[in-house]
Amino acid sequence: MGRQSCCYKQKLRKGLWSxxxxxxxxxxxxxxxxxxxxSIPKQAGLQRCGKSCRLRWINYxxxxxxxxxxxxxxxNLIIELHAVLGNRWSxxxxxxxxxxxxxxxxxxxxxxxxxxxxKGIDPVTHKPLSEVENGEGSGSNKxxxxxxxxxHQYTSPxxxxxxxxxxxxxxxxxxxMTASYGPLYYGTTTGxxxxxxxWGLVQTQTEKEEEEEEEEEEExxxxxxxxxxxxxxxxxxxxxxxxxxxxxxxxxPCYLTNSSSSSSNDMWWPQTQQQQLPLQHEPLQNPDICGxxxxxxxxxxxxxx
DNA sequence: AAACCATGCAACCGCCAGTAG
DNA sequence: CCTACTGGCGGTTGCATGGTT
Numbered sequence: 569m570g571r572q573s574c575c576y577k578q579k580l581r582k583g584l585w586s587x588x589x590x591x592x593x594x595x596x597x598x599x600x601x602x603x604x605x606x607s608i609p610k611q612a613g614l615q616r617c618g619k620s621c622r623l624r625w626i627n628y629x630x631x632x633x634x635x636x637x638x639x640x641x642x643x644n645l646i647i648e649l650h651a652v653l654g655n656r657w658s659x660x661x662x663x664x665x666x667x668x669x670x671x672x673x674x675x676x677x678x679x680x681x682x683x684x685x686x687k688g689i690d691p692v693t694h695k696p697l698s699e700v701e702n703g704e705g706s707g708s709n710k711x712x713x714x715x716x717x718x719x720h721q722y723t724s725p726x727x728x729x730x731x732x733x734x735x736x737x738x739x740x741x742x743x744x745m746t747a748s749y750g751p752l753y754y755g756t757t758t759g760x761x762x763x764x765x766x767w768g769l770v771q772t773q774t775e776k777e778e779e780e781e782e783e784e785e786e787e788x789x790x791x792x793x794x795x796x797x798x799x800x801x802x803x804x805x806x807x808x809x810x811x812x813x814x815x816x817x818x819x820x821p822c823y824l825t826n827s828s829s830s831s832s833n834d835m836w837w838p839q840t841q842q843q844q845l846p847l848q849h850e851p852l853q854n855p856d857i858c859g860x861x862x863x864x865x866x867x868x869x870x871x872x873x
Numbered sequence: 874a875a876a877c878c879a880t881g882c883a884a885c886c887g888c889c890a891g892t893a894g
Numbered sequence: 895c896c897t898a899c900t901g902g903c904g905g906t907t908g909c910a911t912g913g914t915t
Contacts, residue, residue, distance in 0.1 A: 583884075584910095604901095605900075619885085623884065655905085656903090656904085658902075669902095670904095674882055678880065679880095679881085
């Protein structure tokens, strides 16, 4: 079809956004909502493509963004979610209020991967590095690439990570390294509270055969599980899914402006999300007020003119 | 002080799925 | 059904910054 890139059109600016551009975009979305992204650049007087505007808004201008360093709790949660979801950054971000997929992806690539390696964990498979290096094709046989796992390897949602979170990067904590553990290792040594779970345990051949028989069923279960953020969130927080039934994690916040409202964040984050996202963190955790933040704050101020 | 290197982050690229015409 | 368009996503790149030599 020879589709053209959205930035194919000439005269479109690329690269870093200037404060003026930020202001234009912010003003426009604050006033009219984003609606159709492709039409925003024209309407807002920007020489950018719609994609670029969308990205800028989502990753930087959105008022509900939580900036500053990631807390230990957030890092732990990212690791746990990555073990389940793989590189599905947007789904991971959906469980971290105020964080963007880009931000999480950057954190993972620049920081968390290293930390995992230092802990002797392969950041891709979430298995001990020793096993990954030695056991390719032997030992626990199945290459259990997280995110590429045959999801039927697991027969139930993961155990609640609530017990686990505090362990990660705790200097005194080291994950189990013996070969008796399976694709996922997070805090499963105690057997956990999750009944009928093989989470974190290597499957025996028999188990595998049995599960192969149930492959379709299990796949269905897991597909459902993975596709249902409510179930996932519930599992991750050791709560019943019911408590999450009235959130829609993937929902796009309604950015249409209530022009009568001048308060900042309340109008941006859907109330249901604001109230009921599985992980609610403390308010802004001492975000580093640096130049960029100042720029953002300045820009944000325009939105309330 | 200058050069080099490592790191973090913002933004782009290309692909895919959904959808309207 | 086909085509074109759009939004969304993950991978990647390139630049700015800070640290080290």
